[in-house]
Amino acid sequence: xxxxxxxxxxxxxxxxxxxxxxxxxxxxxxxxxxxxxxxxxxxxxxxxxxxxxxxxxxxxxxxxxxxxxxxxxxxxxxxxxxxxxxxxxxxxxxxxxxxxxxxxxxxxxxxxxxxxxxxxxxxxxxxxxxxxxxxxxxxxxxxxxxxxxxxxxxxxxxxxxxxxxxxxxxxxxxxxxxxxxxxxxxxxxxxxxxxxxxxxxxxxxxxxxxxxxxxxxxxxxxxxxxxxxxxxxxxxxxxxxxxxxxxxxxxxxxxxxxxxxxxxxxxxxxxxxxxxxxxxxxxxxxxxxxxxxxxxxxxxxxxxxxxxxxxxxxxxxxxxxxxxxxxxxxxxxxxxxxxxxxxxxxxxxxxxxxxxxxxxxxxxxxx
Numbered sequence: 001x002x003x004x005x006x007x008x009x010x011x012x013x014x015x016x017x018x019x020x021x022x023x024x025x026x027x028x029x030x031x032x033x034x035x036x037x038x039x040x041x042x043x044x045x046x047x048x049x050x051x052x053x054x055x056x057x058x059x060x061x062x063x064x065x066x067x068x069x070x071x072x073x074x075x076x077x078x079x080x081x082x083x084x085x086x087x088x089x090x091x092x093x094x095x096x097x098x099x100x101x102x103x104x105x106x107x108x109x110x111x112x113x114x115x116x117x118x119x120x121x122x123x124x125x126x127x128x129x130x131x132x133x134x135x136x137x138x139x140x141x142x143x144x145x146x147x148x149x150x151x152x153x154x155x156x157x158x159x160x161x162x163x164x165x166x167x168x169x170x171x172x173x174x175x176x177x178x179x180x181x182x183x184x185x186x187x188x189x190x191x192x193x194x195x196x197x198x199x200x201x202x203x204x205x206x207x208x209x210x211x212x213x214x215x216x217x218x219x220x221x222x223x224x225x226x227x228x229x230x231x232x233x234x235x236x237x238x239x240x241x242x243x244x245x246x247x248x249x250x251x252x253x254x255x256x257x258x259x260x261x262x263x264x265x266x267x268x269x270x271x272x273x274x275x276x277x278x279x280x281x282x283x284x285x286x287x288x289x290x291x292x293x294x295x296x297x298x299x300x301x302x303x304x305x306x307x308x309x310x311x312x313x314x315x316x317x318x319x320x321x322x323x324x325x326x327x328x329x330x331x332x333x334x335x336x337x338x339x340x341x342x343x344x345x346x347x348x349x350x351x352x353x354x355x356x357x358x359x360x361x362x363x364x365x366x367x
Contacts, residue, residue, distance in 0.1 A: 029069040085152030091206035121210040131158025137236035143169035246305030280310030315350040
């Protein structure tokens with residue numbers, strides 16, 4: 001508990017087998033633990049709700065995957081580690097009192113204002129839905145791909161958790177995936193809102209006994225609530241895009257304006273981060289020979305964009321995958337943490353362009 005009274009959970013990741021290790025050894029390699037440290041600190045710098053990493057400690061022992069790798073333990077901190085999967089696990093124990101206790105504790109821990117409402121468990125679902133809609137909208141607005149959005153990787157606090165096969169977009173492509181086992185694109189960048197809704201539907205299913213004693217009434221309440229997710233996400237996403245494009249006020253055409261830019265970016269394989277950063281400096285993302293881009297630019301300029309606001313919303317630096325891999329390889333293969341610390345320093349102030357962080361602003365070369 002911090003001096004201001006806020007409670008956090010500490011967790012050791014990679015310290016060994018637990019009852020939840022799914023027949024694995026519970027150990028972790030240095031590279032993935034450093035990745036979680038880098039990406040979680042980058043997300044914090046970008047203003048995205050996230051678990052944090054306090055330390056990565058080398059164990060001095062090898063772990064065995066495809067090849068022997070140096071072992072490490074990550075110390076992770078979170079508002080809590082209560083996840084959708086926590087509720088699924090508890091519901092599977094067939095103990096209604098345990099499920100109610102977990103829900104009560106979650107309300108007390110994260111949403112104390114709803115404790116005295118007439119339907120606190122329904123309001124808990126609504127609160128989680130809204131936080132997740134806002135969180136995934138932020139991911140989409142910065143080009144973040146989580147990689148493995150299963151129910152055990154969705155917190156009820158609304159913080160991003162578990163940075164495994166995650167990355168940031170280089171070229172804008174909604175079908176981008178970063179998990180080698182995601183062959184069908186379930187967790188692709190563009191699918192993230194739908195997967196979030198799917199996860200929340202699973203949460204609502206296991207909470208049905210808390211919503212009403214009659215199953216039919218409980219289902220109706222849950223279904224009515226789930227219809228709110230799409231609208232909530234769309235509102236949050238559009239608010240983020242208005243900020244990225246420097247648009248003051250609300251215009252009915254703003255959604256189409258944002259989507260038309262993304263369509264052009266996908267067609268022309270434009271870099272996600274650099275396109276928005278260039279626009280924030282009053283620069284075009286290409287030589288503007290494209291009639292489509294010229295027409296879009298004219299529509300956008302007619303809205304009198306606020307360039308200074310855009311610079312506060314469009315990062316110059318994100319943890320690009322090729323620089324992350326470069327840093328992890330140096331640490332794992334050569335015990336050289338120099339590239340890691342250089343990248344980490346750049347990610348602390350992602351909205352500032354300096355001579356020192358220029359190498360981290362460049363997209364990867366082809367291939």
